[in-house]
Amino acid sequence: MVKLSKEAKQRLQQLFKGGQLAIPWGFIPFVVYLGFKRGAGPRMPEPTVLSLLCG
Numbered sequence: 685m686v687k688l689s690k691e692a693k694q695r696l697q698q699l700f701k702g703g704q705l706a707i708p709w710g711f712i713p714f715v716v717y718l719g720f721k722r723g724a725g726p727r728m729p730e731p732t733v734l735s736l737l738c739g
Contacts (some may be wrong), residue, residue, distance in 0.1 A: 688696070723730065 695717075
């Protein structure tokens, strides 16, 4: 097993805390980004930001 210094352990803890924050807050914007990148299906109107906000 690799022995880590106290400083390395603290950096890893900060990294994991940042990941725990970024994953929930970044999931929905990522899904919306993928929807815009991929585009609408056949015979469907193209998505717009206004259509997403209005429902």
